[in-house]
């Protein structure tokens with residue numbers, strides 16, 4: 001295959017590839033949940049919301065989303081426990097889990113990765129950079 005033909009196919013695939021992804025947001029804070037859902041939906045993604053870990057785990061198993069956004073500070077079952085649980089589900093092996101946390105402590109990132117998260121986004125959410133960060137995981 002010639003280089004020009006290859007480049008053409010590459011671009012065609014990029015254009016045809018649907019941008020819409022199923023994204024599960026597990027977040028107990030209603031304002032954060034609203035903001036994150038709003039930004040994701042504005043970029044054409046389909047958003048599913050869970051306000052606690054148990055609901056999040058159930059929904060993740062049912063939907064097998066393209067991405068899971070996981071707040072770390074959750075009541076009852078914290079985000080680390082949720083991430084460890086999600087990683088035990090073989091259906092979700094390929095699904096990126098991105099932790100969202102306002103903890104600014106050294107070692108937090110390592111803890112989220114150790115719990116099975118793929119990456120890490122810091123709160124407060126910056127609407128200008130949020131989608132670029134999210135898209136790097138899709």
Ligand code: MN
Pocket residue numbers: 027028029071072073074
């Ligand atoms: Mn929270």
